[in-house]
Structure formats: structure tokens, C-alpha cells
Amino acid sequence: MKHKKSFFHMRKGFDFAQAVVEAHRCLLCHDAPCSQGCPADTRPAEFIRKLRFKNITGAIRTIKENNVLGGACGVLCPTHRLCEKACSARMVSEGLPEGADRPIQIGKIQRFLVEHSWDIGFRVFEKPAPRTEKVAVVGSGPAGLSCAAELAKDGYKVTVFEARPEPGGALRYGVVSYRFDSKFLKKELTDVKALGVRFQCNSPVDADNGVDRLLAQGFAAVFVAPGLWAAATLVPAGQxxxxxxxxxxYLSALRDGRFEQMIKRIEGKDVAVIGGGSVAMDCVGSAVRLGARDVHLIYRRSFTQMPAEPDERVEAQEAGVHFLLLNQPVGYVTDSRKQVKGVRLVRTRLGKEDASGRRRPVPVKGSEWILPARVIIEAIGNVAPADSPKWYPGVRVDRRLLVEADPKTGATSRPGVFAGGDIVRGPALVVQAVQDGKAAARAIKDYLSNQK
Ligand SMILES: Cc1cc2nc3c(=O)[nH]c(=O)nc-3n(C[C@H](O)[C@H](O)[C@H](O)COP(=O)(O)OP(=O)(O)OC[C@H]3O[C@@H](n4cnc5c(N)ncnc54)[C@H](O)[C@@H]3O)c2cc1C
Ligand code: SF4
Incomplete structure (x- = not known):
């Protein structure tokens, strides 16, 4: 593998001068549509205005007080459909030639300010005066971290129970490290730890050690945010x-110590990735970097129907990934040792619209063919583990095993148990998980004050 070092490090963000120049492009709108476009209420209009008037620590404070994962969101938010979509500078640019104007690069300014706080050693949070109530958080992904920080700011004693060896959820074991690296995560976690949040890693809350046990141990409320860590598969059950x-x-292996093992698997091989979302894009991009010979992306619909972000799709194409659109996998071809040799595909054409409003892929009769591949990565959906409802008895789940929770408060069908993030929404965004954690923390405080 040629560029191993760069695999583990994110690209550099804005420097001070770039951030200030960008902030000066802001039109200082009175009604700040960008702030309304942020799901987690990170208040971009406020922090950009403060940066513009050289109140740097004030700008940092605005971000961090409203979004404890402001750095991660600055890096990972698909801003073109959130805050930057609403930016008035973008509206001005419509109809003008490309490059004449564009939205303020809010995510990049946000990332700069958070990184700057670490560079200058500016600590937004101090450990608050402690209260007696204990709250348990299940899962240390963005939803769990956000809820824990929000409660800890008010002095609640928060313990985060994490199944894996290190905290961070998909930020630690999902997103590829050249898009979001461990060093950056570590610094953002330090901000959460400064509030006194306790982390108990290698501690799954499961059927034996479930929510009942946490409540019995004296936790007055529980926030459930285990994300979605099982995977949909095309391999027949039991095989x-x-x-x-x-x-x-595959993506966990790149970040949990099995990296070298994975290079051996991928380098020089033909790799096929099935799926059309952002996760599939992380799989194809990393396979190219690990030195795969050819990387095919198989998607049963068309290019414009892919759920992956437009910039991710373009980046994959520029990296040399071959897009096999309008092709649906129907099975695998194996050798005598049960090793994969290829994927059996059938061509599709787009038929009538389905319930999602997208034209449905219809298999073309007699079009079956085989794409040779020594490695296949299935990126066709993260789902809740089959036994997950046993972790939280009494909490209602739907037929996909997603937890049913009030979208405004995270309250579940069981009093004292709240939930948020991907386990409630299905696969979503970091910023939405942050929002859920904040909302649930507010509701938990209300719940606890009503218990007195
Ligand atoms: C590969 C990939 C790329 C992505 N890229 C982006 C992106 O670019 N931008 C973006 O906004 N979003 C992206 N996302 C989505 C985003 O990461 C998720 O929406 C977000 O992490 C969900 O947060 P969460 O806290 O609900 O769950 P998670 O981040 O999944 O965290 C849940 C945590 O709970 C732990 N856990 C699970 N079960 C238990 C248990 N029984 N007991 C204790 N702990 C448990 C898990 O180990 C994990 O640490 C991506 C996701 C993936 C997988
Ligand atoms: S958190 Fe994300 S959506 Fe919100 S302002 Fe920042 S970059 Fe935009």
C-alpha cells in the first residue's frame, strides 16, 4: 500500500486567515436562515458574526455550548443540504456563473474554530457543581455523547456504558479515518470528559445486563443510544x-487493529461493493486506497437516485471506482473452499414510482451475468441486532426493531427510559444524533425534577 500514512489522517481544514476571509463574505442576514437550517441549533449566524468582529473565544463558546460535537459536525455535516443550503449568499449566487458566488463555507469555519480552541488551549467547559442524581447513557456515539454532556453541564452524574473498547461510536469505528481521524475525536472527547462524564468501555448493556439492571443500580433515568451495528446481508441465513x-x-476492521489484515485481503484484488449510500462510498474509497486492483460499485438504481452525497459520488468516480448502475445482485459464485469468486447480477430498468417516490428498479429477464470479484463488501444497510429489544424490556420497537420515541423528547413507552440517534431514526446523521441527545437531556431533567 503506497500512502499508508495519509490513510489515518484527515485533510487539513481552514487556517485563521481563510476562516476570517470566509466569515467576511457573510451577508449578516437579520433572520439568519443558516441557523434555522442547522438541526442541532449550533447557531452559525452567531458564531460567524462573532468571528467577523474578532470575538474568537465567544465564537468558540457559541459552537461548543450548543453542540458539544461542533468539530465533528464541522467536518462531517452534509452542509449543502443543511445550513449552507439556507445561506443567503447561495441564493444571491443562483443564476450567476459558477464561481461568481457561493454559500459561506459554514462547516469549514466551524471546524476551524473548534480546532483553534484546542490549539490555544481554550476550555469552554469547567466541571460544574455536582448533583446527586445519576443518569446512565447506553452507547458513546454522537447521541450518547451529546446527551451525556448536556446533563453533565448541569452537574448530573453521568456514566456512559460502551460495548466497544473505546468511545465515539461510528466516529471511532465507522467513518474512515482519512475523513475523520482518531486524533480529532480524542480532542473532542476531552471536551466531554472535562465535564466529569464517566466512560465505562467494554461494557455492553445487553439481555443479561440490561436497562432493568441499570435502574436497579440507582440510575434515575437511562438514555438508550446504541446506534445500528448489525448488517443486512444477501448471504443466505446460516451460510x-x-x-x-x-x-x-470491513470499516470496523480498518479502525480496530485489523488494518494490516485487511490490506492483505484487498491489495491487488478485484473488489465489489454493493450499495449506493455514504457508507458504500467509504467502502469504495478505502478499497481504492488499500490498493485494490479494480473496485466496482454495484447499485440497482440510477446515479441520481443514489443516497450518497453528490460530492462523495464525484470523488469516488475521480478515484477510479467503476460504477455499475442499474444492476442488482442475485447471489454469489464460490469456489470449492467456499471463497467468493464473483457476484451474480441481473440488469434492471426503472419502472413505476414506489412508495418513496423513486422509480422502482425492475429486473430485465435473461440479463443475468457474473462479475468476477475476490472480495465483496455489502453496504446495504445497518440494522438493529435481532436481540436488541431484550436490552430494554418494556420499550416499544417497530417492525425494523427501531425504538419508538417521541421525536421532541426521546421519551419511550417506558417511563424513565429515553432514546435517540440511529436506533430511533434509522441510519441518519451525526448532527441529528447530537440534536436527539440534547432534546433527551432536556426531557430527562424535566422527568427527574418531577420525580422529587
Ligand atoms: C461508515 C459511516 C459513515 C458515515 N458518514 C457520515 C457523515 O459523513 N456525516 C454524517 O453526518 N453522518 C455520517 N454517518 C452517520 C453517523 O455516523 C450516525 O448517524 C451517528 O453516528 C449515529 O449516532 P448514534 O449515537 O445514534 O450511534 P453510533 O454512532 O452508532 O454509536 C452507538 C454506540 O453504541 C455502542 N453500543 C451498541 N450496542 C451497545 C450496547 N448493547 N451496550 C453499550 N453500547 C452499545 C456502539 O458500540 C457505539 O459506540 C456515517 C455512518 C457510518 C456507519
Ligand atoms: S452543525 Fe452542521 S448543519 Fe449545523 S451549522 Fe454546523 S455544519 Fe451546519
């Missing part, structure tokens, strides 16, 4: 095919 990975396992 194992060598060389077929789920995106969950």
Missing part, C-alpha cells in the same frame, strides 16, 4: 462465504 464482508465489519 458463510469467505471474502464477503458487511460494511460494518
Amino acid at each position: 458463510r462465504i469467505g471474502g464477503v464482508f458487511s460494511s460494518v465489519d
Whole structure:
């Protein structure tokens, strides 16, 4: 593998001068549509205005007080459909030639300010005066971290129970490290730890050690945010095919100490990735970097129907990924040792619209063919583990095993148990998980004050 070092490091963000110049492009709108476009209420209009008037620590404070993962969101938010979509500078630019104007790069300014706080050693949070109430948080992804920080700011004693060896959720074991690296995460976690949040890693809350046990141990409320860590698969139940990975396992392996093992698997091989979302894009991009010979992306619909962000799709194409659109996998071809040799595909055409409003892929009869591949990565959806409802008895789940929770408060069907993030929404965004954590923390405080 040629560029191993760069695999583990994110690209540099804005420097001071770039951030200030960008902030000066802001039109200082009175009604600040960008702030309304942020799901987590990170208040971009306020922090950009403060930066513009050289109140740097004030700008940092605005971000961090409203979004404890302001750095992660600055890096990972698909801003073109959130805050930057609403930016008035973008409106001005409509109809003008490309490059004449564009939205303020809010995510990049936000990232700069958070990184700057670490560079200058500016600590937004001090450990608050403690209260007696204990709250348990299940899962240390963005939803759990946001809820924990919000409660800890008010002095609640928060313990985060995490199944894996290190905290961070998909930020630690999902997103590829050249888009979001461990060093950056560590610094953002330090901000959460400064509030006194306790982390108990390697501690799954499961059928044996579930929510009942936490409540019995004296936690007055529980926030459930375990994300979605099981994977949908095309491999028939009970079978194992060598060389077929789920995106969950493949991407985790790149970040949990199995990196060298994965290079050996991928380098020089033909790799096929199934799926059309952002996770599939992380899989194809990383496979190219690990030195795969050819990387095919298989998607049963068309280019414009792909759920992946437009810039991710373009980046994958520029990296040399071959897009096999309008092709649907129907099975795998294996050798005598049950190792994968290829994927059986059938061509599709777009038929009538389905319930989602998108034209449905219809298989074309007699069009079956085989794409040779030694490694297949299935990125066709992260789902809740089959036994997950047993972790939180009495909490209502839907047929996909997603927790049913009030979208405004995270309250579940069981009093004292709240939930948020991907386990409630299905696969979503970091910023939405942050929003859920904040909302649930507010509701938990109300719940606890009513218990007195
Ligand atoms: C590969 C990938 C790329 C992504 N890229 C982006 C992106 O660019 N931008 C963006 O906004 N979003 C992106 N997302 C989505 C985003 O990461 C998720 O929406 C977000 O992380 C959800 O947060 P969460 O806290 O609900 O769950 P998670 O981040 O999944 O965290 C849940 C945590 O709970 C732990 N856990 C699970 N079960 C238990 C248990 N029984 N007991 C204790 N702990 C448990 C898990 O180990 C994990 O640490 C991406 C996701 C993936 C997988
Ligand atoms: S958190 Fe994300 S959506 Fe909100 S202002 Fe920042 S970059 Fe935009």
C-alpha cells in the first residue's frame, strides 16, 4: 500500500486567515436562515458574526455550548443540504456563473474554530457543581455523547456504558479515518470528559445486563443510544462465504487493529461493493486506497437516485471506482473452499414510482451475468441486532426493531427510559444524533425534577 500514512489522517481544514476571509463574505442576514437550517441549533449566524468582529473565544463558546460535537459536525455535516443550503449568499449566487458566488463555507469555519480552541488551549467547559442524581447513557456515539454532556453541564452524574473498547461510536469505528481521524475525536472527547462524564468501555448493556439492571443500580433515568451495528446481508441465513464482508465489519476492521489484515485481503484484488449510500462510498474509497486492483460499485438504481452525497459520488468516480448502475445482485459464485469468486447480477430498468417516490428498479429477464470479484463488501444497510429489544424490556420497537420515541423528547413507552440517534431514526446523521441527545437531556431533567 503506497500512502499508508495519509490513510489515518484527515485533510487539513481552514487556517485563521481563510476562516476570517470566509466569515467576511457573510451577508449578516437579520433572520439568519443558516441557523434555522442547522438541526442541532449550533447557531452559525452567531458564531460567524462573532468571528467577523474578532470575538474568537465567544465564537468558540457559541459552537461548543450548543453542540458539544461542533468539530465533528464541522467536518462531517452534509452542509449543502443543511445550513449552507439556507445561506443567503447561495441564493444571491443562483443564476450567476459558477464561481461568481457561493454559500459561506459554514462547516469549514466551524471546524476551524473548534480546532483553534484546542490549539490555544481554550476550555469552554469547567466541571460544574455536582448533583446527586445519576443518569446512565447506553452507547458513546454522537447521541450518547451529546446527551451525556448536556446533563453533565448541569452537574448530573453521568456514566456512559460502551460495548466497544473505546468511545465515539461510528466516529471511532465507522467513518474512515482519512475523513475523520482518531486524533480529532480524542480532542473532542476531552471536551466531554472535562465535564466529569464517566466512560465505562467494554461494557455492553445487553439481555443479561440490561436497562432493568441499570435502574436497579440507582440510575434515575437511562438514555438508550446504541446506534445500528448489525448488517443486512444477501448471504443466505446460516451460510458463510469467505471474502464477503458487511460494511460494518470491513470499516470496523480498518479502525480496530485489523488494518494490516485487511490490506492483505484487498491489495491487488478485484473488489465489489454493493450499495449506493455514504457508507458504500467509504467502502469504495478505502478499497481504492488499500490498493485494490479494480473496485466496482454495484447499485440497482440510477446515479441520481443514489443516497450518497453528490460530492462523495464525484470523488469516488475521480478515484477510479467503476460504477455499475442499474444492476442488482442475485447471489454469489464460490469456489470449492467456499471463497467468493464473483457476484451474480441481473440488469434492471426503472419502472413505476414506489412508495418513496423513486422509480422502482425492475429486473430485465435473461440479463443475468457474473462479475468476477475476490472480495465483496455489502453496504446495504445497518440494522438493529435481532436481540436488541431484550436490552430494554418494556420499550416499544417497530417492525425494523427501531425504538419508538417521541421525536421532541426521546421519551419511550417506558417511563424513565429515553432514546435517540440511529436506533430511533434509522441510519441518519451525526448532527441529528447530537440534536436527539440534547432534546433527551432536556426531557430527562424535566422527568427527574418531577420525580422529587
Ligand atoms: C461508515 C459511516 C459513515 C458515515 N458518514 C457520515 C457523515 O459523513 N456525516 C454524517 O453526518 N453522518 C455520517 N454517518 C452517520 C453517523 O455516523 C450516525 O448517524 C451517528 O453516528 C449515529 O449516532 P448514534 O449515537 O445514534 O450511534 P453510533 O454512532 O452508532 O454509536 C452507538 C454506540 O453504541 C455502542 N453500543 C451498541 N450496542 C451497545 C450496547 N448493547 N451496550 C453499550 N453500547 C452499545 C456502539 O458500540 C457505539 O459506540 C456515517 C455512518 C457510518 C456507519
Ligand atoms: S452543525 Fe452542521 S448543519 Fe449545523 S451549522 Fe454546523 S455544519 Fe451546519
